[in-house]
Structures are given as C-alpha cells and as structure tokens.
Amino acid sequence: MNFGIVVYPGTWSDSDCLIAVSDQMGQNASYVWHKNRNFNNIDCLILPGGFSYGDYLRPGAIARFSNIADKIIEFGNLGNPIIGICNGFQILCELDLLPGTLLKNDVMEFRCQWTNLKIVNHNQFFARSEFQKSSLQIPISHGSGRYYADKKTINELEKNQQIIFKYCSSMGEVNSKSNPNGSINNIAGIVNSTGNILGMMPHPERCCDSILGGEDGKYIFSSIIKSIDPSKLLKTSTYH
C-alpha cells in the first residue's frame, strides 16, 4: 500500500517515517511537499513530527494555513486514514480534524524518553484487536504534548471510545506518576468520531527496529496495512 508523508518546512520526522514504513514495513512511501496539492494513489497520510514553520506562535498554528491544508481535510473527510505524530497531532488539532489542543508540558521542559502506552480502545485502522496487544512501549519527544480539552469534550471522547492510547506505568497503571506531560486523563492518542484520523504524541516510527530499543511501533503500522490491504502485510512483520 502507499503511504504519503507530508513535509512542511521544519518537519524532521519525515525521513524516520519513510524508513520505518518502507524498510521495516515493506510498503511504498513517498513525501508530499506542502506546496503540492495533488497527491494521488495515497492510501494513508502521515503527518510527521517536527516544528512546522518553526512552530512560532503555537505548534501547528501556521501549518493550518498551509497550501496543502484543505487537501488534508478533504482526504480525511472521505474516510481515508490519517495519522498525525507529535507535531502532526498538533496540526490535526489546529485543523479541527481532532478536538482539543496540545499545551506546553506541565514540567515546562522538553521531554525525550520512553513511555508505556495502554491501548484503552481498539480501532480498526490504527489499533487492531487481532494482534492481541494491550500495551506498547513508544518514546515521546516534545515540549508541548499536554493534551487538553474541556470537560464535555473529554467525556465524549471517553464515552465514544475515541481515546486509543493513555500513558501508563510498566505495570499498566494509568496514574499521575506515569503521566510524562500532564495530559488530561493521561491521554497520549485519540481518534476523530469516525475513527479514521489518529493523533498521537509518541513516535511509533522510532521503534520499528529492535536495534533502536523496541519494535512496538510496528503494531500501529501493521494495523493500518491490515485495514487497507491485508495482503501487503509482510510475513516477517512481528504483528502478522
């Protein structure tokens, strides 16, 4: 299947995503430049991490006005899968494709570390149940990753099972000690109401190769491939 990786000036996880999806997952992957409005034959869009347009003003706030913005919205509204990682999550919130926003970490410092994630809800695109996973180890690397939304929105997210990942301890406990940035309800990743757009702060593309310390990122990419074109899922992939 074909992954398209959106590149803004200031994006820096673009090549990491490309390598994870192509070298580790064996799929086709190509860059989609922010000035390019035509992306055909793309099955899934990845909005990677970085500091799009320098993230001056507010993370993702300028990317919202990018040349490609309405095309991303159109692609998502057609029901195609979009995964926004880190800055990509922030951009999806700014585009109103996902509710809420990402505030500065409560520690007021950047954090780069491994985190444990509990899969609190399965999702047909990004967190499929047949892989029998209940938790993942995936690193974070952000200064503004504290998910915030008003109470009503949070209640809806919880009720509609739109929260996919929550930060947890190595024992799977979701509590304030296992929350690296002060996110409400330990939220690390959510989907939109139709379940085809995922935003997550942790970086799955950084853990698709055992030499880097883990391969749990493959779970998410395997889920996407399985949902779009199961025949393309590599036999060698851990999650087949």
Next chain:
Amino acid sequence: MTKKQQNKITPKISAADLKKLAITQSEYNQIVELLGRTPSPLELGIFGSLWSEHCGYKHSKPLLKIFKNNHPRVLTNESEENAGAVDIGNNLAIVMKIESHNHPSAIEPTEGAATAIGGIIRDIFSMGARPIALLNSLRFGNPDNPKNRYLMNGVISGISNYGNCIGIPNIGGELFFSKTYDKNPIVNAMCVGIVTKQDMTKSTAGTPGNLIILAGSTTGRDGIHGASGLASQNMDGDDTLRPAVQVGNPFMEKKLIESCLEAIQSGKIIGMQDLGAAGLTSATVDLVSKDNIGFKIDLSRVFLREESMTPYEIMLSESQERMIMVINPTDLIEITGIFEKWDVDISVIGETIPQPNAVIYDKKEKLLDLPINTLTSTPTYQFPTRKPKWLTKNQEYKLKNIPINSKSPAKTLLSLLASPNISSKKHVYQQYDHQVLTNTVIGPGSDAAILRIKNTKTGLAFSTDGNSKYCYLNPFHGGAIAVAEACRNLSTIGATPIAITDCLNFGNPEDPDIYYQLKKCISGISTASNKLNVPVISGNVSLYNANEEDNIFPTPIIGALGILDNINNRVTNGFKNNNSIVILIGDSKISQISSSLAGSEYLDKFYGKIMGNPQINLDKELAVQTVCRSAIQRGIIESAHDCSDGGLLVCLAESCIIGNTGFRNTIQIPKRWDFGLFGEQQSRIVVSINKKDITEFEKICNDFQVNWCTIGTTGGDSLTISSLMDIPVSQLAEAWKTHP
C-alpha cells in the same frame, strides 16, 4: 578614495576604540605600516576582527602547529576548511568539530548556547555533510549560587530549544561544576556530519568570474564585535556587551540545512562557507584566500534587517543562519530554484576577481580595496611561559598526610554519588531529543553514545571528555588524560577511536602562568593523540576565560570519534547477569598509594583540596584499551565501564545501578580504603565476564602485557564491600538520581 576624504573620515585612534576591537597599539601601527596610511574605520574594523584571537588565533597558532595532520584517514588540511573530515570506509567521511561559545553564554545564556549549536551545525553542512549528531560539554560554577544556576538553566534551555527544533539528535555530553567557572561558564558544542567522499564541499572560490551568493537570514546589527570584543579579551562582567550576542532562529537554520544540502547535491556549488565570527568579512576572505584570487562585493545587495546600517555594521554583523556560496553564473537559475523551493532568500552580492584583493562597494561607491594577504597576515605571538611556583607546591603536596575520611565508606560513597559532578545527568539530557533520525543505538547517559549507519553493520561512537582539575595540577598530563579518557570511553563500549576534535578553553594568555598551561596542555594532547593514533582533525581555541577573581582552570575538551566494524559487538556500562566475575583491567591489585587521590573528586568534596600530581602512562593506556576492545570483539565481555571521576567504587556502583544488579567483592580492600576505593589513577576499566571465559581473557591480557585482577562477583540486590558496606542497589540509585 581620495587622500582628502581619508583624512576626513579617519579619526585619531583612541585607546577605547582599540579596546573595542581588541587591537593593540602596536598592531595598529603595523596596520598603518602595511597600508602606508591610517586605516578608515571600515578598514580598521575588518583588520580588527580578522586579527582577533577568535578568527586569527594570534596567540595560539604557533602552539597549534604541533598537531600533525598527515594521518592517512584525514581528508582535510588543518584550519583550511570549516571542520575536519576523516575517512570511515565505504566511501563515507565523517565531518566533525567542537567549538566554544563561552563568552556569549556568560552574558546571555539562552541565546549564547543556542547560537553555539547553530554555528557549529553550519560548519558541518557547509562541507556538504548531513548533520547527524550533536554533543556538548558544559561547565558551571557551584550550582548553589543563583547566578550559576541561572546560567546553567539558560544554557540547557538554549541547547534544548535550538537543537530540538532542527531535528538533529543530541546524543551525549558532559556537565561539571567547579568554583573556577563562577560567572564564566564553559559552553562547548560539537556537531558531527556524514557525507559521501565525492560530495565534500570546500571553502573555496574557484576561479575569477564566479558569483558570490549570500543565503539565509537578513543581516542585522546583532553580534557586531562578537569575535573581537567579546571572544578575544577579558569581559569584566560587562552586561553592556549584551547586544554583541547574536540571536538564533532554528527554523531558518533547518531550512538553510535542507536548501544548502540540496544545492550541493545538484553538483553546482563550487565552494561554501558559513558566516560565523566576524560575519561577511571573515567568510569572504576565507573563501578566496586559498585560491590567490580576490572578490568584489556590493553591500547594497545584502538584505538588511534594519534600516540605515553602515558598511561597517554590514561587514561585521554576526547575524545567524547565513551562508555564502560560490557558483558559476550559468548555474544561477537552477540554484535560485532550489532556494525558492525552501523559501530561503538569496542575493548575488558579488563576484570573484583575478586581482587578489578584497573590494567592497556600496552601489557605485568604492569603500575598500585591500590586498587579501595584508588582511590575513595576522601577527602571531608567543608569550613567555614559566612554571608557576604554586604549581610545584600543589604537585608536591603530601597526600599521604590526608587523614582517612571521618565519614564511613558507605556514607562517603552515597555522598559522592549524589554530588552534582557524579550524579545522573538525566535531568539534563531528557530535555534533548536524542532519538530523531532513528540512528541512536546508545544515547546519552553512557560512557559513549553509538549511532548506526543505516544499511551497514558499522557503528559510530562518540564521547566528550576533559578534566580541568587534572590539567590545573599537571597541564601536560591533564591534556593527555583528556584524550585518553575520551578514547577510553569509546573503547569500553567496543569502538576503536579514530579521530578527535579539541576545544581549548583557557584564561588570559598574556599571563605567563596561563600561557604555560596552554602550551603544556597542547603538548599533552598532541603526545596522546600520536600515541593513541587519533589525529586532531579540527578544533577551536577560547582564551580570556576568567571572572573578577581569577582565570579558569585550564579546560581542554576532547570530542572523540570511534568505529565499530560490527555494531552488534557492543557492550553497555551496567552489570548484566548474576554470578559473573568482575575484573579490574589495568591493575593487579587495589591501589594502596596516596598519589591516587591527586585531583580526585573525593579530595575536593571532603577536604576542599585540589592537590597532587595526576599522571598517565600512555603505553599502558593504549594496551588497556586494546585489551578491552579485543575482549569485546571476541564476545566475552558482558559489561564494561570506564573507571574515572569518583574512582573504583563509584564505577562499581554505577554498573550496579545501570544494570540493577548487585556486587560483592572478593579482593582484599586495603586499610586505607580511601586510596583504593576513591583514588582516580588512570588507565583502568571495570568489566564483567562469565566464569568460563576467564582463560581466554587472561590470554588477551598476557598478549598485551596488561595487569588485571578479579575484584568480585555480580549478583544480589546490594553492593557489598567486605564488612565496610552493604547498600541496596535501590538506595544507590536514589542517591545517584539526585538533582543538583
């Protein structure tokens, strides 16, 4: 310019004006002699910055000649390029350099440190290399002092903000505190890039008739006199110099990296040079000086950030994120297209000319026309040196008269583990993205970091090191130890050291004591570099580091590069298994000699003394490192850790904490446990090995005639030393994880 005009604009030179430019009266007289007249203010500004210590190395150049650069792996000539390059095989080269930003960081820590990162990255990608890693080495005064804490927090956030924003992993570094750095922090940043050999770009202008293009940020009034005023003389804590500190824009830097590398990939770039110290002046002169040609530029074509800037300001501005490059006029359209794609402004500011002159115009008006070789004929100085009297006294101090610590050995250990110089630095490195680019196999917090090279079996290892207490007590041996330790850090993880870069941070060179330190340290570095077969491929000198009271301790920092032919043959610092044998490589018993306390953390912390005479035997060092690497390559080492700051027991405790595994000694501990457990003699590595591999290990040691001894076994939940201590590993970890 007519004679009349000259007289009109040439003011009588005052002592204050000379100080602003860090030029001496005799240097001024030399300029007058070279020109046959008094210089215009623009000319004087250009001379001043090019002749500054920061650009011209006028105080250190004669000493630096000692570094040999004819090693077969080295691809660059000393100081001709923006950074040093070394061949790593597979048609690849590693480009690296370490640089200081001490003075700017003392005045404005966040921007000072941020622009340290920005500047060193430009040195790397201007050579066509893709930056793949950042490292740093930081020194501050006592963290209990609010001013030092302000400087530390500012510097760390500057590195974090800038580095994280551009997506280059910050994979390692050092942090050290000492009163000597009160108000004068050391901020050294290192960048590493990788390039296929044929894509390496030079700092050259080629032939006459080429276009000179300025790319990147606009030019403002920031950083004027950064090179001369700020970096090349004592600062006297002068806050009015704050405008001489540049302000960084990491987003522009990121776009500049991508656009410049894409331009280089097109094959149309003849030469490239970043604008660093002394801005446009130094960049243009550097570009043409090797080719025996000249340049003609028009300052009205420089994009300005502020209105009505004078030619003087434009030529000396140190605005960040700017690059100049040289292309053939026929390639202008293609190059313009690349920079337009990235929304990076470029301007053709001039061209190369056959006459070897620097010619500067403002539209039609010629402002300056000087032979390049007068500008680059920087005077060099060798100051008198003398071995300071206090040094002999300190070296001869009777360490054996130091009474044993009144604290118990257990309390001594816990207190050292919690001290800012030894405790975990996670509170710092968790603020840096150390994983982006997905090459980081071992990140910060280890003796050395390891990066993979994708689609190969090769690993690259990096460390930075330097112990100023040793250099203060013995500049020659201290310099050699800095090289040895940086390389030992690589050897303990299984990498073969292949090259180093150095940053020499010293006090006022006009003081004979300081010049002695500088000369001896350089000599020590050079000796160790030859012995350990690690050429010095690049470097930087920062002088005049002092506060109101005194000069800083001599602080050479070494950044080292190592190679793992097979990245799978790597080991880490923590104990891995229970019931493994723990071995000390480099000694046949635990030391009972008082001299091991020389310059130790123990002596400083508990007695407030920095005394003794640290020594290193480089033949032994080479053999110890070779044994460690050979054993790792044969797959018989489970863990290895450099025995350095804090001594043997701190080394063992760290291996326990990192591996979450206990240790029990089997070797006898001498009565003077302080000498044995907390002494810091060199050339020692602690490894753990499976029992069955001891015979093979012994054979390797015999081959290289290296002493060793079994000191204990791994296992359990506590660190047990005879009847002296039995401390749970969890308690060690708690102490070690203390924030300063």
